[in-house]
Amino acid sequence: GAGVSQSPSNKVTEKGKDVELRCDPISGHTALYWYRQSLGQGLEFLIYFQGNSAPDKSGLPSDRFSAERTGGSVSTLTIQRTQQEDSAVYLCASSLGDRRQYFGPGTRLTVT
Amino acid sequence: GESVGLHLPTLSVQEGDNSIINCAYSNSASDYFIWYKQESGKGPQFIIDIRSNMDKRQGQRVTVLLNKTVKHLSLQIAATQPGDSAVYFCAEKGSQGSNYKLTFGKGTLLTVNP
Numbered sequence: 001g002a003g004v005s006q007s008p009s010n011k012v013t014e015k016g017k018d019v020e021l022r023c024d025p026i027s028g029h030t031a032l033y034w035y036r037q038s039l040g041q042g043l044e045f046l047i048y049f050q051g052n053s054a055p056d057k058s059g060l061p062s063d064r065f066s067a068e069r070t071g072g073s074v075s076t077l078t079i080q081r082t083q084q085e086d087s088a089v090y091l092c093a094s095s096l097g098d099r100r101q102y103f104g105p106g107t108r109l110t111v112t
Numbered sequence: 113g114e115s116v117g118l119h120l121p122t123l124s125v126q127e128g129d130n131s132i133i134n135c136a137y138s139n140s141a142s143d144y145f146i147w148y149k150q151e152s153g154k155g156p157q158f159i160i161d162i163r164s165n166m167d168k169r170q171g172q173r174v175t176v177l178l179n180k181t182v183k184h185l186s187l188q189i190a191a192t193q194p195g196d197s198a199v200y201f202c203a204e205k206g207s208q209g210s211n212y213k214l215t216f217g218k219g220t221l222l223t224v225n226p
Contacts, residue, residue, distance in 0.1 A: 004155075031212065042201060042216035043156070056213070091155055099144055099205070101214060103155035 002026075004104035006092050012110045013082055021077040021107045025094030032075050033093040033101060034067060043091060049075060082111045124223045131189040133220045135202035138183060142204040146214065147176060147187045151198045159187070159200075189222075197224045 005024045013019050025032050034046040045059040049069045060066070064082075069075040079086055089108050093101040125131050137145070143164040148156035162169045162176045162185075169176050175188040185202050199221050203214040 033213065042218045043203075043214070045213040045215070048212050050212075059213070100146065100158060100161055102158060103148075105153075105155045 004092055004094055004102055006090075006104040006107050008107060009105065010108045010110075012112060015084060015111055016081055018078065018080045019082055019109065021079075021090050021109070023075045023077070023092030023094075023104060025073060025075070025092070026096075026102055027073075029094035029096050029102075030072065031095045031097070031101075032069055033095075034075070034077050035091045035093065036061075037089045037091055037106070039088075046077070046090075079109075082109075084111045087111045121218070122221045122223070124225060125192050127192060127194060127224055127226050129192055131187075131192045131196070131222060131224075133187045133189075133200050133202075133222065135185040135187075135217055136183060137185060137202075137204050139204060139206060139215075140180075140183065141206050144205040145176070145178060145185050146203050146205075147174075148201045148203065149196075149198045150201065150219070156201060192222075192224050194224045194226055197222055 004026055007022045011019055032049040035043040036046055037043050047054055047060055047067050048056050051072050052069050064080045067077045087110050089106040091103055091106045093103045095101045146161040147159040149159050150156045160171045160174050160176045162178050167178050173190045177186045189196055199219040201216050201219045203216045205214050
């Protein structure tokens with residue numbers, strides 16, 4: 001596609017429920033990144049994919065968070081047993097090579 | 113502390129004036145820097161980037177300056193327009209180890225008054 005797309009744009013869920021967030025990177029981009037942005041804050045790195053493998057998962061806040069990427073394209077970030085502190089905007093980015101990253105519009109997650 | 117930070121959290125300018133947004137970084141091994149603009153409700157939008165072997169790079173109405181001696185980065189916006197109002201983030205990337213993830217500062221809110 002023309003840019004990185006993410007879905008849903010907004011997600012409201014009850015505490016304890018699982019959620020899945022989807023990212024479609026720019027076609028041909030080999031690298032994919034997930035970040036989290038809390039209200040009024042900068043971006044916090046979560047995980048990085050090169051192809052379908054994730055060399056670095058160290059940014060994931062807890063074992064309730066997981067991500068996968070299939071076919072070197074679409075990625076899904078899953079949060080299990082959501083907590084209120086998980087409320088944030090989840091941003092996906094992709095890049096060709098290791099430099100300029102292009103971001104999607106984000107998914108705003110609200111845990112009630 | 114964070115490796116990238118901003119001197120000013122907010123900046124208010126008049127339309128037509130030039131804007132300068134500053135950023136300090138602490139990782140001397142960083143070899144790549146990038147500026148993003150984020151409008152309300154949107155994802156960060158790439159503005160301009162610079163490698164550590166350069167000290168200046170110009171784009172359309174924007175210039176990034178890099179001073180490696182004092183580990184300082186700045187974004188200059190010429191003839192600022194109301195559409196430039198947004199939060200601006202600087203980010204850096206290391207040359208070794210975690211040379212793929214960006215480390216972001218907290219951002220500067222730029223407000224352009226008509």
